[in-house]
Amino acid sequence: MKCIRCKKEAEVELKSHNAAFCRDCFLHFFENQVEKAIKKHSMFSKADKVLVAVSGGKDSLTLWSVLLDLGYNADGLFINLGINNFSEIARSKVEKFAQIRKVKLITVDLVDEGISIPDVKNKTRRPVCSLCGQIKRYYFNMMGLTEGYSVLATGHNLDDEVSRLFSNVLHWKMEYLKDQSPVLPSENGLLKKVKPLYRVTEFDTSAYAFFKDLDFVDIACPFSKGATFTVYKKHLNQIEFSFPGTKIDFYQGFLKKLRPIMTNDENSRKNTCKICGYPTFSDICGVCRLKGYR
Numbered sequence: 001m002k003c004i005r006c007k008k009e010a011e012v013e014l015k016s017h018n019a020a021f022c023r024d025c026f027l028h029f030f031e032n033q034v035e036k037a038i039k040k041h042s043m044f045s046k047a048d049k050v051l052v053a054v055s056g057g058k059d060s061l062t063l064w065s066v067l068l069d070l071g072y073n074a075d076g077l078f079i080n081l082g083i084n085n086f087s088e089i090a091r092s093k094v095e096k097f098a099q100i101r102k103v104k105l106i107t108v109d110l111v112d113e114g115i116s117i118p119d120v121k122n123k124t125r126r127p128v129c130s131l132c133g134q135i136k137r138y139y140f141n142m143m144g145l146t147e148g149y150s151v152l153a154t155g156h157n158l159d160d161e162v163s164r165l166f167s168n169v170l171h172w173k174m175e176y177l178k179d180q181s182p183v184l185p186s187e188n189g190l191l192k193k194v195k196p197l198y199r200v201t202e203f204d205t206s207a208y209a210f211f212k213d214l215d216f217v218d219i220a221c222p223f224s225k226g227a228t229f230t231v232y233k234k235h236l237n238q239i240e241f242s243f244p245g246t247k248i249d250f251y252q253g254f255l256k257k258l259r260p261i262m263t264n265d266e267n268s269r270k271n272t273c274k275i276c277g278y279p280t281f282s283d284i285c286g287v288c289r290l291k292g293y294r
């Protein structure tokens with residue numbers, strides 16, 4: 001198999017793009033996909049201060065690395081979840097990256113905030129993954145706004161977006177479907193959010209991280225066992241294997257055909273939290289409630 005760009009021996013085959021690339025051309029292809037996503041959805045420009053949510057995993061560190069290589073002004077935000085060993089390993093990977101690339105890293109420690117994930121898991125009956133997501137979004141937003149960033153970038157890739165879309169469609173979660181997009185504009189006290197990796201797959205990201213020799217956490221969060229998204233991803237990959245290109249078609253079809261006709265007003269958070277000022281549906285936000293305010 002030859003690289004379709006330079007005719008050298010190919011190292012990566014991408015069936016959904018009907019393409020094969022050598023290492024250098026694959027890196028070029030990947031960076032091009034990220035740049036395309038940024039430009040197509042006006043995510044940010046070189047003048048913006050971008051805050052990258054970094055977990056220490058392959059996706060978020062790949063995103064941070066690509067944005068820096070493309071010349072964007074990107075700092076990192078790490079949220080220490082307080083999950084013993086797992087969080088310590090994650091923190092060390094993120095700190096090492098920031099040190100090597102000489103870039104700014106902001107850290108929030110959930111133990112200091114009184115809501116470490118193991119604590120929260122013991123205190124409530126709600127699924128821990130969704131609580132963890134809620135807490136992370138809260139701090140991404142809060143830190144982004146208070147530290148003067150114009151946009152928050154997360155490392156969600158095509159597989160993340162497609163499995164989420166699939167789940168939202170299976171259960172017709174209209175309020176979540178409305179919020180599913182590579183770009184959510186800044187509104188009601190919420191920071192603009194973007195997903196520059198939405199055009200590349202999990203496989204692409206792994207290949208990129210490998211070729212770039214990125215050092216990331218490669219163990220799963222101990223609390224994520226049996227998460228439904230893993231099952232959806234597995235089945236979607238089987239469909240993709242039989243019909244290459246289905247994932248990107250499904251996602252882009254949603255963005256082009258369904259999302260534009262969905263209205264976005266009736267569910268907007270009109271109140272602000274009495275304790276912290278965060279936009280909320282009621283008078284006290286979810287995170288302040290977890291902290292014990294009522």
Ligand SMILES: [Zn+2]
Binds near residue numbers: 003004005008021024
């Ligand atoms: Zn090539």
Ligand SMILES: [Zn+2]
Binds near residue numbers: 288289
């Ligand atoms: Zn609050």
